Amino acid sequence: MLSALIWGPIFGAILIAIIPNPDHDCxxxxIALGIMVAMAGLSVLLAGQFNISDPQMQFVEYYPWLPSLGLNYHLGVDGLSxxxxxxxxxxxVIAIFSTNTEIERPRFYYALLLLLSGGVAGAFLAQDLLLFFLFFELEIIPLYFLIAIWGGQRRGYAAMKFLLYTALSGFLVLVSFLGWFWLTKAPNFDYNxxxxxxxxxxxxxLLLLPLLLGLGIKIxxxxxxxxLPDAHVEASTPVSVLLAGVLLKLGTYGLLRFGLGLYLEAWVEFAPYLATLAAISALYGASCAIAQKDMKKVVAYSSIAHMGYILLAAAAATRLSVTAASAQMVSHGIISALLFLLVGVVYKKTGSRDVDKLQGLLTPERGLPITGSLMILGVMASAGIPGMVGFIAEFLVFRGSFPIFPTQTLLCLIGSGLTAVYFLLMINRVFFGRLTMELSHLPKVRWQEQIPAIALAVVIIALGIQPHWLTQWSEPQTAVLLTGHPDLVSVPAPPRIEIEVKELGEV
Structure with a gap:
């Protein structure tokens, strides 16, 4: 099942590339949509068969690959991944569905999306350090082309900048993994x-430092x-959805899995500095978002701020904070995807993302009322309004981190409060007021353009009302990360912090 999640999209990309298919047909x-719907169904099936109370890796696949290099094809899934x-x-699936049907060079485009999906799935499933690095690097190639070919006016600059930064990120990660292999005298690169x-x-x-730098670039x-802001602004809407929703999570996932999981003693030494960087990122991202005129840049800088919350929770390294970090990764992925989708709809219908040129789009008769309503919901979720997934994720982050880093947590709370400021400024300027004459005859938003955003909005509310659906996966795995030994984890006798999370879920 795990191999299918990786190689299904990759073989699908090859299939799209080799079959006779004129660029003008669909x-x-x-094919891409069918394959990814199947992969989504397989992921749901995997979740249905997953044993939540078992902290061990499940559905493990292990095959020797290159024994001379210490590389094995070792896959597994747990509550973190x-x-x-x-x-x-x-x-x-949403990215493919929301792509313009008249896009140029469709075969290459959809093949790259499938290749990107397979690479990301491989990174989340890899239980071999070198295998993780290979998949970590694999996703760089399709994303570079997706920005460089289908991006905006400065797409070449943004794509090259992304490539240079992420190449440096991968190099530092590889240095850390090679150092671990040589200094531990391990027989292979298996995660141990x-x-x-x-x-x-x-x-x-010494081994953790390059890993922190490499994954810090990726976050x-x-x-x-x-x-990140340049990549988001120049990327097309579907690519921005994937970049913010999934690809940034490779950095935070790597921090938890390989940084905290392998070097717990060294992590404690770096933790105060990581928490301080998290607070700086939260405040800096929020401050920059307030000053932006481009709607996409507002959401992009918001992502920098919210990823800082995940870093803060990881630095605290308590059972509650690590559970919160996992929840915040999913929460931010869903909310940022919704916001970028809606900004894309606004740009497609009005031809502008400038907050000084747009106003009154919430007007029922001639504006974009459904898009505006969904945008308000997404903004409320990002600002942490109770009843939505953003609230419970951020609440758990701050609750789990405050006993360890009270000052940094309070600074991040200020950043969270600024979220309402910059998003309300954007909403007030763009969607309220009187519709100008230039925007008085906007094209109608088709139902195909609304379905992905509506689906994400439903998930945001559902997980906000019942957060235990989100936190239950990572609770047992949290103990494994903080001990390094699954056999030391007592299940089903949970500690008090786990009981608190479950009580929150029931409320």
Whole structure:
């Protein structure tokens, strides 16, 4: 099942590339959509068969690949990676569905989307460090072409900047993994946290530092963030959905799985600095978002701020905060995808994303009332309004991090409060007021353009009302990350923090 989630999209990309298919027809779109719907169904089936109370890796696949290099084809899924797999499959389906049917070079475009999906799934499933690196690097190639070919006016600059930053990110991750392999004298690159226990703390710190830098670029955190706004602004709407919704999570997932999971003792030494960087990122991202005139840049800088919350929770390294980090990854992925979809609809219908040129779009007769209403819902979710998934994720982040880093948590709370400021400024300027004459005859939004956003809005509300559906996956796995030994995790006798999470879910 796990291999199917990786190789199904990859073989689908090859199929689209080799079958006779004129660029003007829609065969490639239908094939890509059919494959990803099947992958989404397979992900749901996997979740249905997943044993939530078992902290061990499940559905494990292990085959020797290149023994001389220590590389094995080792896959597994647990409560940390399973929600991200579901998110990946769902958002790729939405990206394909929301793509313009008249897009140029459709075969290449849809093949790249499928290749991207397979690479991301492989990174989430890899239980071999070198295998993770290979999939981590694989997703760079399709994303570069997706920005460089179908992006905006400055797409070449944005794509090259993305490529350089992420190539450096991958190099630093590889340096850390190679150091781990050589210094632990491991027989292979299999993920084995117990091997790092024998390393002195200073050695662990030397190995953890390049990993933190490499994944920090991918997240991104301040001051390695500059590639993200350019990439978002120049990327097409479906690519922005995947970039914010899934691809940034490779960085935070890597921090939890390989940073916290392998080097727990060294992590404690770096944790205060990581928490401070998280607070800086949250405040910086929020401050920059307030000053932006482009709607896409507002959402892009908002992503920088919200990814800082995940870093804060990971730095605190409590059972509640790590559970919260997992929940925040999914929450941000859903909310940011919704916001980028709606900004894309506004741009498609009005030809502008400038908040100074748009106003009155919420007008029922001639504006974009449904788009505006969904945008207000997405903004409320991002600002942490109770009853939506953004609230419970951020609440758990701050609740789990405050006992360890009270000052940094309070600064992040200020950043969370600023979320309402910059989004309300954008909503007030763009959707309220009187509709101008230039915007008085907007094209109607078709139902095909509304369905993806409506589906995401339903998920946001459903997980906000019943957050236990989100937190239950990662609760047992949290204990594994903080001990490094699944056999030491007592199930089903949960500690008090897990009971608190379940009580919140029931409320």
């Amino acid at each position: 065969y490639s779109r239908k 399973l929600p991200l797999l579901l998110l990946n499959s769902a958002l790729v 946290p117990s091997l790092a226990d024998a390393l002195p703390v200073k050695t662990q710190m 991104p955190i301040f001051p390695f963030h500059t590639w």
